[in-house]
Amino acid sequence: MxxxxxxxxxxxxxxxxxxxxxxxxxxxxxxxxxxxxxxxxxxxxxxxxxxxxxxxxxxxxxPAPDLEGRHRALVTISVANLRTQPKHAAELATQATLGTPIQVWKKDGTWYLVQTPDEYIAWVDAGGITLLDSAGFKNWQQSPKLLYTDPYGFAYAAADGNGATVSDLVYGDVLVLEGEQAGFYKVVFPDGRTGYIPSGSGVLYEDWVARRQPTEENLVQTSRRLMGLPYLWGGTSFKGVDCSGFTKTVYFMNGLVLPRDASQQIHLGEVVDTAGGWQQLRPGDLLFFGVPAAEGKPERVVHVGMWLGEGMTFIHASGRVRISSMNPEAENYDAYERGRFLRAKRIRPQDALLDLRAASLYE
Known part of the structure; x- marks a missing residue:
C-alpha cells in the first residue's frame, strides 16, 4: 500500500x-x-x-541546504555540456549556452544538478557555471545584454581581432554589455571576465528579441544556417546537434523555447493531417518518427525533423544536418525515415515552453 x-x-x-x-x-x-x-x-x-x-x-x-542560498547559476563558457550523471564519462544529456540562467538543486563534489529553462534536469561541472544568490542573479538580470549572432567566433582580451582570446563563442551566447570601443563591444562574462566582441558579431538582446518572428520563411532560413553541422548526441548548439537539439535550436533562433527531446516536442502544437499525403504540411512543421504503439507497447518517438516543403523535403540532423525528401523519385529520398514516420505537428508561439518576446529569461 x-x-x-x-x-x-x-x-x-x-x-x-x-x-x-x-x-x-x-x-x-x-x-x-x-x-x-x-x-x-x-x-x-x-x-x-x-x-x-x-x-x-x-x-x-x-534545493539542498549546503548550497547556502545560491540556488541560481549562469553558464560561463560558450557551451556547457550537461550530463546524465556527475562525471565527465557520463552520457551527454543536453547543452546550455553562455549566459543561460539555470536553477541549481544540489551538488555532488564539483558537480551540480541543475535545471535549464526548457525544464531539463542534468549535471554540470563547476567549471561551466557560476553560482549566484538571489541578489546577484537579480543584478545580472537587470544589466544590459548583448547576444552573439555569428555561428562561431571569439571574445578577445582587447579591442583587437588578431590578439589573444578570452573565450570562444557560439550563436545565442548572452553577455553583459559594458560599452563600445573602436568597432568592438566590451562585454562582461557571468563570472566577471571581460572581453571584446566585433560590433558586427553581436546585437543588443532587447533588439534581437524584438525582431523575432517565427514565420515559415524565417524558420526555413534559420534551419539552412545549420546545414552540415555534425550530429552530436545531446547537442543543442552550433558545436553539434542531435535531431531534437536541431529543431530546438532553429526555434530558439526565432524566439521560441521548445522542450529538449523529440518525445517531449511531439506533445506540442496541433496535428497536421498527413493521411492523404503531404499537401497540408507547411514549412516549419515538425515531423516525428519512431515506432507506433502495438500489442500493449507504447509508442516510441525517436527522431524529429522540420518540413521545408519544396520537393517534399524536410531537414533533420542525421549524421549531419541534411535535407531529405519524402518523394520516392527524388535523389535524396529517405526510405528509412518515410517508413517510420509517425505524424506531424504545427507549433504556434503559444505552444512553446517560452516565447522569449514575452518571457524575461535574460532580463
Whole structure:
C-alpha cells in the first residue's frame, strides 16, 4: 500500500523524470529520497495520513541546504555540456549556452544538478557555471545584454581581432554589455571576465528579441544556417546537434523555447493531417518518427525533423544536418525515415515552453 501511494503521487506530479525530481522510496515505514516539488511531498504525506499508514518522513526537499542560498547559476563558457550523471564519462544529456540562467538543486563534489529553462534536469561541472544568490542573479538580470549572432567566433582580451582570446563563442551566447570601443563591444562574462566582441558579431538582446518572428520563411532560413553541422548526441548548439537539439535550436533562433527531446516536442502544437499525403504540411512543421504503439507497447518517438516543403523535403540532423525528401523519385529520398514516420505537428508561439518576446529569461 505504501509503495502504491508513492507510485501514484509520482505519476501525478512527476511523470517525466527528465523535468521533475521525485526520487522517493520506502524502506519499511521510512520514506527516504528527495524531490524538488514540495507539493508532491505534501500530497504523499497527506495520503498516507488519510490511509492511516504509519511512516517516518526522511524525504529531502531541494534545493539542498549546503548550497547556502545560491540556488541560481549562469553558464560561463560558450557551451556547457550537461550530463546524465556527475562525471565527465557520463552520457551527454543536453547543452546550455553562455549566459543561460539555470536553477541549481544540489551538488555532488564539483558537480551540480541543475535545471535549464526548457525544464531539463542534468549535471554540470563547476567549471561551466557560476553560482549566484538571489541578489546577484537579480543584478545580472537587470544589466544590459548583448547576444552573439555569428555561428562561431571569439571574445578577445582587447579591442583587437588578431590578439589573444578570452573565450570562444557560439550563436545565442548572452553577455553583459559594458560599452563600445573602436568597432568592438566590451562585454562582461557571468563570472566577471571581460572581453571584446566585433560590433558586427553581436546585437543588443532587447533588439534581437524584438525582431523575432517565427514565420515559415524565417524558420526555413534559420534551419539552412545549420546545414552540415555534425550530429552530436545531446547537442543543442552550433558545436553539434542531435535531431531534437536541431529543431530546438532553429526555434530558439526565432524566439521560441521548445522542450529538449523529440518525445517531449511531439506533445506540442496541433496535428497536421498527413493521411492523404503531404499537401497540408507547411514549412516549419515538425515531423516525428519512431515506432507506433502495438500489442500493449507504447509508442516510441525517436527522431524529429522540420518540413521545408519544396520537393517534399524536410531537414533533420542525421549524421549531419541534411535535407531529405519524402518523394520516392527524388535523389535524396529517405526510405528509412518515410517508413517510420509517425505524424506531424504545427507549433504556434503559444505552444512553446517560452516565447522569449514575452518571457524575461535574460532580463
Amino acid at each position: 505504501l509503495q502504491t501511494l508513492i507510485d501514484a503521487v509520482r505519476q501525478q506530479y512527476a511523470p517525466d523524470k527528465r523535468t521533475v525530481l521525485f526520487q522517493v522510496e520506502a524502506l519499511g515505514h521510512v520514506l527516504s529520497g528527495e524531490t524538488n516539488l514540495p507539493e508532491a511531498k505534501a500530497a504523499l504525506l497527506e495520503r498516507l495520513q488519510a490511509a492511516n499508514i504509519p511512516f517516518q518522513d526522511s524525504i529531502h526537499v531541494l
